[in-house]
Amino acid sequence: MHLHFLDPYQPRNSPVHALDARLKFVLTLAFILTVSLTPAGAWPVYILLLALVVSAEVLSGLGIGYVQKRALLALPFVLAALPVIFTLYGRPLFSLPIGGWTLTASVEGLERFVSVALKSWLSMQAAVVLAAATQFPELLQAMRAVGIPRLLVAMFGLMWRYLFVLVDEALRLMRARAARSAWGTEAGKRSGGSVAWRARVTGGMAGSLFLRAFERSDRIYVAMLARGYDGEVRALPLPPLRAAGWFLLAAGLTLFGLLLIFAYAFWG
Amino acid sequence: MHHSIEIEHLSFSYPDGHPALRDVSLRIAPGEKVALVGPNGAGKSTLILHLNGILRGEGRVTVCGLPVEEKNLGRVRAAVGLVFQNPDDQLFSPTVFDDVAFGPLYQGLPPAEVERRVTSALAAVKMEAYARRVSHHLSVGEKKRIAIATVLSMEPEVLVLDEPTAGLDPRARRGLIHLLRDLPMTMLVSSHDLAMVRELLPRMVIMDEGRIVADGPTAELMKDEQLLEAHGLEKM
Numbered sequence: 001m002h003l004h005f006l007d008p009y010q011p012r013n014s015p016v017h018a019l020d021a022r023l024k025f026v027l028t029l030a031f032i033l034t035v036s037l038t039p040a041g042a043w044p045v046y047i048l049l050l051a052l053v054v055s056a057e058v059l060s061g062l063g064i065g066y067v068q069k070r071a072l073l074a075l076p077f078v079l080a081a082l083p084v085i086f087t088l089y090g091r092p093l094f095s096l097p098i099g100g101w102t103l104t105a106s107v108e109g110l111e112r113f114v115s116v117a118l119k120s121w122l123s124m125q126a127a128v129v130l131a132a133a134t135q136f137p138e139l140l141q142a143m144r145a146v147g148i149p150r151l152l153v154a155m156f157g158l159m160w161r162y163l164f165v166l167v168d169e170a171l172r173l174m175r176a177r178a179a180r181s182a183w184g185t186e187a188g189k190r191s192g193g194s195v196a197w198r199a200r201v202t203g204g205m206a207g208s209l210f211l212r213a214f215e216r217s218d219r220i221y222v223a224m225l226a227r228g229y230d231g232e233v234r235a236l237p238l239p240p241l242r243a244a245g246w247f248l249l250a251a252g253l254t255l256f257g258l259l260l261i262f263a264y265a266f267w268g
Numbered sequence: 269m270h271h272s273i274e275i276e277h278l279s280f281s282y283p284d285g286h287p288a289l290r291d292v293s294l295r296i297a298p299g300e301k302v303a304l305v306g307p308n309g310a311g312k313s314t315l316i317l318h319l320n321g322i323l324r325g326e327g328r329v330t331v332c333g334l335p336v337e338e339k340n341l342g343r344v345r346a347a348v349g350l351v352f353q354n355p356d357d358q359l360f361s362p363t364v365f366d367d368v369a370f371g372p373l374y375q376g377l378p379p380a381e382v383e384r385r386v387t388s389a390l391a392a393v394k395m396e397a398y399a400r401r402v403s404h405h406l407s408v409g410e411k412k413r414i415a416i417a418t419v420l421s422m423e424p425e426v427l428v429l430d431e432p433t434a435g436l437d438p439r440a441r442r443g444l445i446h447l448l449r450d451l452p453m454t455m456l457v458s459s460h461d462l463a464m465v466r467e468l469l470p471r472m473v474i475m476d477e478g479r480i481v482a483d484g485p486t487a488e489l490m491k492d493e494q495l496l497e498a499h500g501l502e503k504m
Contacts, residue, residue, distance in 0.1 A: 007402075137362035137402070157362045164404045165356050219357040222322050226350040227422065228342060228374035236369060236379050 007164075008070075008131040016060035016129065020245050021138035022145045022238075027252045028130040032123045034256040040115035042267035045259055046122070052255075053125045060133045067128050074124040081116040085109040136160055141238060150233040158220075166213055173205050270333035272298045272426050272454040273319065280314060280325025288314040289325060290478040296454060298425070303465040303486060304458040306475035307500035312458040313353075315475070316428050319456070320348040332425050346375055349419025353431040355411035359403040364395070364414050367403060371422035389421035390414075393447060409440025413447065426454045433461045462504050466490060474499055 011017075016024070031053070038045050057067045086096075090108030097103075130139075140160075143153045193201075221229075241249070273296040280289040288311045296302055304312050317323040321336045321344055329336040332347040352358045361367040368389050372382045390396045393413040403411060412432065419427065432448065433441045445464055448455065459465055465472060465486060472489045474482040476499040482489055489495065493503045 135402075137366065140362055158360060161360055161362060161404065216357060219352065219354065220360050222317070223350075223352050223358045224360065224370075225322055226320055226345060226352075227371040227418065228345045229370075230342075230374065234373045235366075236373065236382060 010132040012061040014061040016133045021134050021142040025142035028126050030256050031126045035119050035122045038263045039267045041111045042263040045263040056129050070128040071124040074120045078117045085113045154233045272296050274330040276328040278327035301455040301469045303469035303472045310475040311478040320345045348426045349424035351429045355415040358415040364401050365399040368417050368421045385421040389417040393417045429457045
């Protein structure tokens, strides 16, 4: 059994895909930082940022629809910002009487909420483009290149490598259960057992999955030892960035900087 | 001249007290290709783990002239390439290249040499085109070949394989047998696949309950129906 759908990478032949992963990683982080630093209510800046990320979507050949569908994942987190409409003091917009309480929405609160929603939507899109246009191993290299501790990067790598193996293992367990979950032949007898019994079976499966993962980690460690692992994480040095890459990096960072200055000058 | 593998009076018990090896002695000369057979739980895998010091029991283990002890572990692990049964345990890196480069990197080789080792190891298992692939998406047979490449890149003197043909379809199995036949190094192969043993490995060591119960030319031992049956093996 095999799982492919977990891997967000979408192979395409696009300039975004071909771009050095280190550049993509740094620019995406810088974009998300810019988005989160932009003050609430700086609508023109949000529109400019949206234009940027949508251009990346179109350039990458992923299509706006694909990215939007994935970006919806951020929606539940936006709901967490909903109370801000009522908790921020300002010009009252409307009031909601709930029992003995009255909730008053303010214009400032609404503005803040819409800004938070926009920010998470924009950041999510950037992250989706990065993940869909960069192979994960390259992303790991990029993380290492920008100085994220090697041990942490190695852990990301192992997690990503074995996530698939674990999911496969869980699917096999569930398939084995399904294969033996038959209907009784006696008429009128309910099959499936009691809820408590089924919960126990599921608990046992979770436990056995944990044990298998635990034992596997042991075997992996032994396999690493056998090839000389000594606790230090090592990797080959990466090729230096080319001049065009440096130029793109500088241009991107300057643009983000200018956008921020613009935003703070008028709305800060 | 030293032996590739020299084991003298090796005994080992797991922490729960279960004895896995009892007074095992074995010598393997350079270039020899030896099969290690016996029922499940006979101690084959335990013995293999002693060959590069992952487990250490009582007795003496010497590999390529180096006693297996703490100060030699680095050199011992470079000299003995261990290929584990489940390639998913052995291939732990994000890409095939990273996995094959792991051993040479830990030997502290310069980048150009690491690249050369990876290229030649992948060429030896005929998987050159797979360097940038992600291990998870490969078939079992492909993973097995890559797993062998991950130790070939360390250029070991001795290759130790645990159940190399387990779980392979006939074509992948055949390919693997040809691959092993063409590798020149000393080889110790633990297996239940007696047909492969007969074809590939002229010497056979039978283990049962932690002991070596027979050691001799494969062709002769294979004829001894009583011996095979006593240790849970079937005559071919």
